[in-house]
Amino acid sequence: MDTTQRTDQERSADRRRRELLEAADRVVLRDGPGASMNAIAAEAGITKPILYRHFGDKGGLYAALAKRHTDALLEALRAALDAPAERRERVENTLDTYLAAIEARPQVYRFLMHPSEAGTPNDQGFDVGLHSVPLLRRMGEELAEVIEERVDLGPAGQQLARVWGHGIVGMMHAAGDWWLGERPCSRAELVRGLADLLWGRLAAAGDKVGGPGF
Amino acid sequence: MDTTQRTDQERSADRRRRELLEAADRVVLRDGPGASMNAIAAEAGITKPILYRHFGDKGGLYAALAKRHTDALLEALRAALDAPAERRERVENTLDTYLAAIEARPQVYRFLMHPSEAGTPNDQGFDVGLHSVPLLRRMGEELAEVIEERVDLGPAGQQLARVWGHGIVGMMHAAGDWWLGERPCSRAELVRGLADLLWGRLAAAGDKVGGPGF
DNA sequence: CTCACATGTTACTTACGGTAACAGAGTCTG
DNA sequence: CAGACTCTGTTACCGTAAGTAACATGTGAG
Numbered sequence: 100m101d102t103t104q105r106t107d108q109e110r111s112a113d114r115r116r117r118e119l120l121e122a123a124d125r126v127v128l129r130d131g132p133g134a135s136m137n138a139i140a141a142e143a144g145i146t147k148p149i150l151y152r153h154f155g156d157k158g159g160l161y162a163a164l165a166k167r168h169t170d171a172l173l174e175a176l177r178a179a180l181d182a183p184a185e186r187r188e189r190v191e192n193t194l195d196t197y198l199a200a201i202e203a204r205p206q207v208y209r210f211l212m213h214p215s216e217a218g219t220p221n222d223q224g225f226d227v228g229l230h231s232v233p234l235l236r237r238m239g240e241e242l243a244e245v246i247e248e249r250v251d252l253g254p255a256g257q258q259l260a261r262v263w264g265h266g267i268v269g270m271m272h273a274a275g276d277w278w279l280g281e282r283p284c285s286r287a288e289l290v291r292g293l294a295d296l297l298w299g300r301l302a303a304a305g306d307k308v309g310g311p312g313f
Numbered sequence: 314m315d316t317t318q319r320t321d322q323e324r325s326a327d328r329r330r331r332e333l334l335e336a337a338d339r340v341v342l343r344d345g346p347g348a349s350m351n352a353i354a355a356e357a358g359i360t361k362p363i364l365y366r367h368f369g370d371k372g373g374l375y376a377a378l379a380k381r382h383t384d385a386l387l388e389a390l391r392a393a394l395d396a397p398a399e400r401r402e403r404v405e406n407t408l409d410t411y412l413a414a415i416e417a418r419p420q421v422y423r424f425l426m427h428p429s430e431a432g433t434p435n436d437q438g439f440d441v442g443l444h445s446v447p448l449l450r451r452m453g454e455e456l457a458e459v460i461e462e463r464v465d466l467g468p469a470g471q472q473l474a475r476v477w478g479h480g481i482v483g484m485m486h487a488a489g490d491w492w493l494g495e496r497p498c499s500r501a502e503l504v505r506g507l508a509d510l511l512w513g514r515l516a517a518a519g520d521k522v523g524g525p526g527f
Numbered sequence: 528c529t530c531a532c533a534t535g536t537t538a539c540t541t542a543c544g545g546t547a548a549c550a551g552a553g554t555c556t557g
Numbered sequence: 558c559a560g561a562c563t564c565t566g567t568t569a570c571c572g573t574a575a576g577t578a579a580c581a582t583g584t585g586a587g
Contacts, residue, residue, distance in 0.1 A: 262506035266484040273483020292476035299513015
């Protein structure tokens with residue numbers, strides 16, 4: 100039948116696609132986000148045009164690659180976010196999950212956060228936003244959803260939840276990036292510090308009086 | 314005299330440098346961060362090697378360009394941060410200053426936040442961190458300093474201040490990026506929402522009981 | 528057998544970062 | 558005044574990487 104054959108072919112194509120993505124993964128992990136299409140093709144044991152037939156262009160390959168990791172991370176985060184525990188504990192677990200992930204595989208998350216020139220040739224002139232890292236956006240939306248369905252924020256709750264979702268994700272990302280670079284403290288300390296920040300300790304803390312020129 | 318002449322030359326070189334940077338600025342504003350060295354040279358009315366003599370490589374030019382804008386923005390932020398007002402008001406003013414800046418010139422901040430491939434050829438294999446956007450880091454450190462010298466956070470205050478500095482800056486950045494892309498609300502509303510988040514409203518809010526499956 | 532099609536290759540074009548080598552103008556020194 | 562130095566500028570080139578065109582080969586269907 101036509102159908103079965105098409106399915107066979109599609110199955111084969113899908114398998115091939117996965118193989119290619121795994122090869123790309125290895126190369127990106129080894130060479131960083133600047134990995135060339137040639138290198139990826141070589142790693143997969145084939146040549147460039149095949150990659151282009153499967154993924155269109157470099158951006159397509161990178162998008163597919165990013166989706167895999169993003170999905171995996173989001174699933175882990177969802178689990179931490181949905182666990183049955185107090186809010187503070189859930190927040191800390193989520194932060195810790197994220198940080199553990201970027202700690203375990205820094206190159207992957209460097210790639211996800213900085214897709215670099217993926218689309219350099221075209222796309223000139225558009226505003227900030229679209230180019231921006233898809234992982235951050237997706238995490239922000241995801242978190243916003245959880246906040247909105249769990250926390251009572253009054254009438255404008257939905258909008259506020261989105262603001263917070265993106266804000267918190269950005270906080271986590273920037274702090275994680277900095278932490279990964281300098282390792283100024285343990286992961287647990289970082290988690291605690293960020294959770295304290297979200298818990299309003301900035302507002303609660305007193306002024307420093309002994310400060311210079313004050 | 315040797316000195317006066319050297320000074321003359323230096324003065325001239327500096328002026329030239331400024332002219333080149335202004336040309337680069339125009340091009341980057343027009344073409345986005347992917348602007349080519351050729352395009353920049355053409356805009357400045359000269360050719361590539363001159364750019365390379367002045368800035369070493371593309372990364373150097375981009376760094377110089379970024380420094381200009383970063384310095385300008387940081388100065389504005391410092392003013393908001395140092396204003397004589399209550400903490401909450403200072404925080405809101407600082408957030409608003411940042412958001413107003415990225416709203417006024419989105420391309421500039423897109424460039425600052427995503428220096429892209431600046432150093433693609435070499436630097437393979439290093440961990441996350443160094444590549445990361447200098448503006449975010451500088452803002453984070455700056456804010457950490459202000460927090461540390463103004464807010465009493467107890468014994469581990471310095472470290473906590475740095476965590477918070479980077480965290481808050483990341484929050485501001487991610488939320489700003491998202492807001493700029495979707496414009497889901499007014500600037501004032503965003504500022505208020507973020508300040509509320511920092512003021513512990515997440516911890517204070519109650520659970521939503523009427524939610525689905527709960 | 529032959530047509531259609533998927534899979535693969537080689538070889539090319541184009542564009543960009545970066546550099547070498549050369550050319551002219553002004554200036555300082557013998 | 559002659560030559561050396563330096564600053565500014567050029568053209569022409571190299572290496573690398575994205576992306577494409579054209580060609581080769583194997584395989585199942587009619």
